[in-house]
Amino acid sequence: GPKVLQIPSHQIIDMGQMVTLNCDPVSNHLYFYWYKQILGQQMEFLVNFYNGKVMEKSKLFKDQFSVERPDGSYFTLKIQPTALEDSAVYFCASSRDISNERLFFGHGTKLSVL
Amino acid sequence: GEQVEQLPSILRVQEGSSASINCTYENSASNYFPWYKQEPGENPKLIIDIRSNMERKQTQGLIVLLDKKAKRFSLHITDTQPGDSAMYFCAASDYNQGKLIFGQGTKLSIKP
Numbered sequence: 001g002p003k004v005l006q007i008p009s010h011q012i013i014d015m016g017q018m019v020t021l022n023c024d025p026v027s028n029h030l031y032f033y034w035y036k037q038i039l040g041q042q043m044e045f046l047v048n049f050y051n052g053k054v055m056e057k058s059k060l061f062k063d064q065f066s067v068e069r070p071d072g073s074y075f076t077l078k079i080q081p082t083a084l085e086d087s088a089v090y091f092c093a094s095s096r097d098i099s100n101e102r103l104f105f106g107h108g109t110k111l112s113v114l
Numbered sequence: 115g116e117q118v119e120q121l122p123s124i125l126r127v128q129e130g131s132s133a134s135i136n137c138t139y140e141n142s143a144s145n146y147f148p149w150y151k152q153e154p155g156e157n158p159k160l161i162i163d164i165r166s167n168m169e170r171k172q173t174q175g176l177i178v179l180l181d182k183k184a185k186r187f188s189l190h191i192t193d194t195q196p197g198d199s200a201m202y203f204c205a206a207s208d209y210n211q212g213k214l215i216f217g218q219g220t221k222l223s224i225k226p
Contacts (some may be wrong), residue, residue: 101212
């Protein structure tokens with residue numbers, strides 16, 4: 001089936017540093033998402049993105065977070081500066097359309113902030 | 115509100131029996147309800163979904179029911195097997211917003 005690729009699979013970083021998580025969405029998909037999952041808990045919506053713009057962001061999407069997809073390359077989530085509570089698995093997802101469309105998830109990037 | 119509530123959080127059933135997971139949602143505009151299965155260290159994988167124009171859908175041992183009036187939907191796994199052991203998440207989204215709001219998850223364990 002369609003695949004969403006995420007790089008890296010695991011990132012260890014010191015608190016206060018910047019980190020960029022990369023996502024390669026399914027090729028004909030237009031809508032992109034980031035979700036955060038703390039071990040054993042639910043997936044929490046962070047942000048969705050379409051046509052170069054953020055469509056909606058949740059309360060979890062702090063000012064230190066930003067997303068972009070320059071020139072159709074990776075869809076990225078940048079955290080600057082990182083905090084201890086940012087440690088989690090971040091899942092990227094994409095869908096072809098906005099309404100009633102299936103989201104396909106990548107394998108996640110496990111972020112460990114020390 | 116946008117909350118999706120999922121119960122139970124832990125479910126243990128005997129192999130061969132059925133397992134049921136229930137979810138309720140708050141947003142009356144919700145019209146798409148997928149179910150995801152997540153194994154340890156893996157990404158969530160869509161196993162079945164239902165749209166608001168249906169009340170029941172069945173595929174390969176999975177049944178989903180949707181009661182729009184009660185804002186409730188459920189997953190039923192018939193004839194459970196050891197490979198069904200995993201976390202299961204329900205979710206809901208609406209036409210305008212598109213984002214999925216997930217339930218808290220159910221850890222399903224199948225006892226041999």
